Amino acid sequence: MAAAIEAEDLVKTFGEVHALDGVSLEVPEGTVLGLLGPNGAGKTTMVRVLTTLLRPDSGRAVVAGLDVLKQPNEVRGLIGLSGQYAAVDEYLTGRENLQMVGELYQMSPRDSRARALELLDWFNLSEAANRIAKTYSGGMRRRLDLAAALVVRPPVMFLDEPTTGLDPRNRMALWEVIERLVGEGTTLLLTTQYLEEADRLAHDIAVVDHGKVIARGTADELKAEIGGERIEIVVEDPAHLGQAVEALAPYAKGEPAVERHTRRITVPVSGGASVLADVIRELDARTIVIQDIGLRRPTLDDVFLSLTGHATFGDEDVEAADVEALEAAADAAGGTGDGDAARTVAAGSSSSEGKDS
């Protein structure tokens, strides 16, 4: 399969900041690459370079077989961009916003109007079609912005944090639209801070931090990279920690991690639920009282933490405890699907991302 997007050693520096520090990546035609990273990792800069908005200091980029630096205008004919800041015209109505893009693509007024109404309908904006975009909510603007990027259905799409700041319901709805586009063959580069989003939408994930790709693979590969499943135990009495570690030793596939203040032991294992049963029997035999026990598969959160040493939320000023609490809440809500509440909170606390630049 040919690569629809190809970047080679892209470098972009803003003053002292290395927004891109030698990034290479490749997105095969018809697939989705999730660019996953915290605020300021360089995700937006990457998108701006690939969409001809920003010239890199060095490196090479090819989109749909065209050199982004040498043929920017031809590239523009084949891409669609929906940015982090909904690029809609506030004083135009939803319909006029879309119609304008259609006319700029040489559609007749009649066609561009029809297309605008069609898109407004898909994105459930029909009733707001004749209201100026200034009166739209954040979610509506996002949808209008995405619709504007879809007026001529470009074969290569760039979505920069498409769901940041959206409530869970709007996020899910947008995911469905994105999945449908990809199902029809659109190549997509998606940036996100949400692991769950990358997990669900992306075929491949590139983890970026400080302008570098620090890991690449499918979600499962990345999870496997930091090890398989683990058993997590919380003992009732901290005095039992030592004994518990001993009891676990025969099943451990690696060094156990002991957290004294939370009375928690985490140990890599293999064998699934039957190991869990064995461990419970073993602990019971030694009369170690446990408060909580569980078999955990690594989440992308774990991947991120182990790769970067910091959480995805990226706000250095967020107290470690806060991050832990958020993660705990996200976990409690259950791995994939329902962790929105906690993540929405997290997004709220870090929504002040400036342009990555």
Place this chain on the structure above:
Amino acid sequence: MTTVPAAAPSSGPGYTSSDAQALSAAPARPRPAPPGPVTAALTFAWRALLKIRRIPEQLSDVIAVPVVFTLLFTYLFGGALAGSPHRYLQFLLPGTLVMAVLLATMYTGVNLNGDLAKGVYDRFRTLRIWQPAPIVGALIGDALRYLLASALVTGLGLLLGYRPHGGVGGVLIAIALVVVFAVALSWVFTLLGLVLRSASAIMSLAVVVLFPLTLASNAFVEPGTMPGWLRAVVHANPVTQLVTTTRAAMDGTVTAVQIATVLAASAALVAVFGPLTMRAYRRHE
């Protein structure tokens, strides 16, 4: 983000299952050829007109300023400078016409700056169009604002008793020249709109530049009584050329050379600031 769209039923936004078919059923569109420069610029001019319609208050600068200046200068200085407001108006009107329109050019930069800050231009810059089209389109909208300001000043002047000896033809030539020069001068402000950080920075720089430029000219008084050095400044000021030509057109005495001079000055402004603007536009981060 506080509100969910009112249109969304409680079961969630409607673009779910049934729309999947709609999306798939939509015919694959052949990729259209990119639009020509004129089509693209006119599309953006349409945008500018819609914006004027939606925010009519942004016209206050081309309505209030001309009216206030014309009335103020006529009655404030008229008696002292020319014996009577009526006689002064005969000299002043072409001057206020020039001043009112040139002062309005700063909003070109202010508007562009605002659009850039909101990210709208990110979309325009990723479209396969003639790159200057968004800016040229905005300038077409601005030209209409300048026309409005010109009509207002002229109309008010006629009401107050101004009588152009050049007749309708002369007035139209005068207005056309002023608008052409103002559009050319607007390219200075598109550049400033791109390189300066905020609207207020553009405004303060514009005031510092435009006020001396329009006042240190022959718009309000004949330079005869000025000290020599100031007379030199006034003569070198391109606005003086414009005012002289505008006055001559309205008086019916304009020469081809005078018209050509204004057009050449306008062309020179575009030739210098057009490319500088586009360079800044392409590099805008």
